[in-house]
Amino acid sequence: MAESETEETLLEFPCRFPIKAMGKAESGLETAVIEIVSRHAPGFDDAQISTRPSRGGKWIAVTVVIEAHSKPQLDAIYQELTAHELVVWAL
Template sequence: MSDSEETLLEFPCRFPIKAMGRASDDFQTLVVDIVERHAPGVEATAISTRPSNGGKWLAVTVTIEAHSKAQLDAIYAELTAHERVVWAL
C-alpha cells in the first residue's frame, strides 16, 4: 500500500509535531533533536513552546516539511518511546 493510500495527507506538506513533557531547561532541545534526526534543517521560526498554566509542563511544537507517512511514523515512534515525553500529537 502506498503512502497516499494510508493517509489523507498529500506529501510533501507542512506538518506540526507537538510533544509535551515536564518543563525543564533542555526539554525543547530534546524534542527538536529527535525531530531533526528524521527531518533535518528545522528552522528556529518553526519551533514554538507553550508552558502549562502552573509551569509544570511544556508543550513544544516543531513544524516540519513532511515527505512521507513513514517519516512521520518514525518521528512519533521515537518521541513516544522517550521517557521524558508524556505525549506527542
C-alpha cells in the same frame, strides 16, 4: 504514490506538518524534541519551533513545524518521540 500509501493517510506530501510533544517543564524537553526531529527532518527552520508552558507552569508543550515528505518519516518521528523518557505524549 502507491495506492497503499494513499489509503494510509489523507495527507499529500510534501506538506507543512506540526509535531507537538509535552513533558515536564524543567526536563530539557525542548532540546530532546529538536534533536529527534532533526534526525528525521534535517534542516527544518528553527523559527518553526514554539514552546508553551501549562497554566501552572509544571508542563511544557513544544511544537515544531516541519516539511514532511512521507508517512514513514512522520511515523519514525512519533515512534522516537513517544519512546523518549522525557515525552509524556506526542500529538
